Amino acid sequence: MDGKQIVVIGGGPAGMMAALTARRQGAQVLLLDRNRTLGRKLRITGKGRCNVANDCPADEVLRNIPRNSRFLYSALSQFSPEDVKAFFEQLGVPLKTERGNRIFPVSGRAHDVADALASALRRENVSLRTGRVAAILCREGAVSGVKLDNGERLPAQAVILATGGLSYPATGSTGDGYRLARAAGHTVVTPKPSLVPLEAEPCCAALQGLSLRNVAIRVKNQDGKCLYHDFGELLFTHFGLSGPLILSASAHMRDFQHERYRIEIDLKPALDDKTLDARLLRDFRQNNNRSFQNSLQGLLPRLLIPEVVRRSGIPPETRIHDITRQQRHSLLRVLKCFSVAVTGPRPVRDAIVTSGGIAVSEVNPTTMASKRLPGLYFAGEVLDVDGYTGGFNLQIAWSTGYVAGCWAAWDPVPGGEE
Numbered sequence: 001m002d003g004k005q006i007v008v009i010g011g012g013p014a015g016m017m018a019a020l021t022a023r024r025q026g027a028q029v030l031l032l033d034r035n036r037t038l039g040r041k042l043r044i045t046g047k048g049r050c051n052v053a054n055d056c057p058a059d060e061v062l063r064n065i066p067r068n069s070r071f072l073y074s075a076l077s078q079f080s081p082e083d084v085k086a087f088f089e090q091l092g093v094p095l096k097t098e099r100g101n102r103i104f105p106v107s108g109r110a111h112d113v114a115d116a117l118a119s120a121l122r123r124e125n126v127s128l129r130t131g132r133v134a135a136i137l138c139r140e141g142a143v144s145g146v147k148l149d150n151g152e153r154l155p156a157q158a159v160i161l162a163t164g165g166l167s168y169p170a171t172g173s174t175g176d177g178y179r180l181a182r183a184a185g186h187t188v189v190t191p192k193p194s195l196v197p198l199e200a201e202p203c204c205a206a207l208q209g210l211s212l213r214n215v216a217i218r219v220k221n222q223d224g225k226c227l228y229h230d231f232g233e234l235l236f237t238h239f240g241l242s243g244p245l246i247l248s249a250s251a252h253m254r255d256f257q258h259e260r261y262r263i264e265i266d267l268k269p270a271l272d273d274k275t276l277d278a279r280l281l282r283d284f285r286q287n288n289n290r291s292f293q294n295s296l297q298g299l300l301p302r303l304l305i306p307e308v309v310r311r312s313g314i315p316p317e318t319r320i321h322d323i324t325r326q327q328r329h330s331l332l333r334v335l336k337c338f339s340v341a342v343t344g345p346r347p348v349r350d351a352i353v354t355s356g357g358i359a360v361s362e363v364n365p366t367t368m369a370s371k372r373l374p375g376l377y378f379a380g381e382v383l384d385v386d387g388y389t390g391g392f393n394l395q396i397a398w399s400t401g402y403v404a405g406c407w408a409a410w411d412p413v414p415g416g417e418e
Helices: 013-024 042-048 058-063 069-078 081-090 110-123 176-183 244-250 273-286 302-312 325-336 392-410
Strands: 005-009 028-033 095-098 102-105 127-130 133-139 142-148 153-155 158-161 188-194 198-200 211-221 226-236 240-242 261-266 338-345 353-358 376-378
Touching (some): 005 142, 013 028, 058 069, 133 176, 158 392, 226 244, 240 338, 376 392
Antiparallel strands (some): 095 102, 261 338
């Protein structure tokens, strides 16, 4: 193949998809990454299992992308969740669908996904190279190549920028793409953490290490409006809250500068108020002569008991037979609404994904081409789009990578013939 010369910057999911797609369209492709191992962040996603995508229609994907979802309409129509499934099956990665329509490799190994992509790149003769790009080169107002930080210049008729955001910097996501995009005339929306642990009130530090399973949460703003609710697992930490429920919740808490948020934890979501009250009465009868603080072991984890006792307002040494109906109802309210004030997100380096990035108003949504610099294309987390948990962020990477790869290979060379 003697097609167009394309350099892809970034060897994550979007970059690998873009490089493979461009090569399959006949382009000569060089994939540059700062790491010797491709897909380093991909290899640790989903606790090492890799939630490849979500088995749902494209319009459902859009509903799970809270930021600039309309920008992705064309990309998803060109490469949908069904296309993702077919793509990986063809690469020899059998998939399975689990709770919440989350798609995983049957092996449960994220490495299998990354290795299949890396193997496909080698089979298709995509050139792979380790290096850091210092600048995108231009001639006569269009892309002409890239300059590496060692001073070497590599020619290209198109460049695809797929460097990721700022999350997990140890994997190579250090914001290089933002610097390169700004130099090319693009606006970068301030990056913020999304799908991130949360810092919260001091009581959490006393509960550090406590994991709660099968609890329900509600996220409320300062006006009491419920922004999100779900059921699952969370973890108390020295700084606040983490765990799957909290990461999902954080994506709905996007304005800490102007809003205050709290998380209400239902410690007994399987029991309505009437059933829980009956359970309390039964437990109290069995512990009739014990002190209140020593009667809750069958109801709560040991570490949680002192805080629940404190919040109930019932003196710890009160004998169970002396607890009034009103006090029992106070305990019930704590169990059904254990409220934690959130003070902010953890730093973006601790986030699963970055919210913010290259302004999508400056990118053609059909082609992922820059509206500022002919020959420049974008894919993945470097763009100002992000989704909730459930495979939606990787879907963004696959779809935008595919589109960028196709159109970078197809578009005429700026200012000349292909």
